[in-house]
Amino acid sequence: MTGLTALVLAGTRAGGDPLANYAGVSHKALIEIGGTTMIERVVAALMAAPAVGRIVIAIDRPELLNDLPGLQPDVCGKPWTTMSTQEGPSATVAAALAQEGTPLFVTTADHALLQAAWIDEFLAACPPEADVAAALAPRQAVEAAAPATRRTWLRFSDDDFSGCNLFLLARPKAAGVIVFWGEMERLRKEPLRMMQRLGWWFALRYRLGWLRSAAAAERLGALSGGARLALVSMRDGRAAIDVDKAADLDLVRRLVAAEGPGLNGPSTSSGR
Template structure:
């Protein structure tokens, strides 16, 4: 990978939800603004993208004024989001200026993200040249590093995998079945439900764990409407977003063990 390679990067922040247990007593409306490691989670994500060794235009998909008010030492622009992750992704995808084929999507509640994770994922995604590349992490990688971490896994012939919160899309090739994508997103915590959408033979193969994760992706490509690939990440932290209080506690511990003071690049954005 060289610094001359260019893509657009979009950080997805989700919908405002003041009833999220993580936000109780904080006064915040978006989970991504929750401080983890001394700064809002979304700032950690933005910093990782800005520090990666590829050129990227950075966007944040949000309607939260608190997110919009953040400022960093690097530029980023705003895109409107929608209800649900898939609709927000598609809305952002079709709102971006036509600057190249590749768009990287990153979850904004991922304070453990590093430039190295992004570089590895993007490099693998560009090399494979699929319409949609999805990051996953094998359970053994997670358990070897953080045996106490509780994640949701999809079981296949070659292991059990958890979602890695990173997506790389080639806009020229991406022609998705939106209803299928939304169903997958709704069932992301219950991946066995998604298997029922396949034909009986494929379903039986998955239930008996006769297909590898790559072969499952090929089956899913037919339902999605475009070629999909999975990239198995060698970083346990790649699948460790912050969904619940125990995730926050573990993320704080990991950031503390990484050492060094938190670098806060935020400041209030001055009104125009």
């Protein structure tokens, strides 16, 4: 696969992001790690991934990117552009899908450890028949990479997994998955209605730890208009470590400092 368009979600929450406020910046994407903003680190990984041909950054204030060294034409070797964010992540992805079509690779600006090798691994492992593929990392791999990290776990009977913020929207049926994702976003504070939508037996099997990950993917695909959904297990547990809270930021800064600037992106300072 070559010439792939990559979407990077880099917007901020309505009313501001607590972590951005903690770090003293307007957007989480502008938080510096190892002297480089997170958005520059993510773009550097996408630049180094052979499959990626161009980059679209979804951000509500595109002018914030203008002076970032890692996004200048003489540094960023692939074309990039911006698009407006929508009301929430699913709505933004839906707008990008309508604009760009499939296939579309999706990640987030807070995936500060992202590596081109992980993108290659993920894309190579995506089943050719899948309409949508999502990357997960097993608990053992995540805890081996960062024993102290606290992640949100998907607890299946075959393993516990944490999401990696890497998605491939491979075919037009992916649109149904994004619509279903938006529905789940709207129901996140109404657990009973969410369980009803998912199906009581499905929800109970998951709650009791009886549900296999493949069965969950099949059910979610069926609820998304018959899309074929694949879950791809990543070898490196760091692929599941994004920056959602202050403890994550401290952890990622320690990991980058320990590995050096070559961990996933440029060493150029943004000067802020």
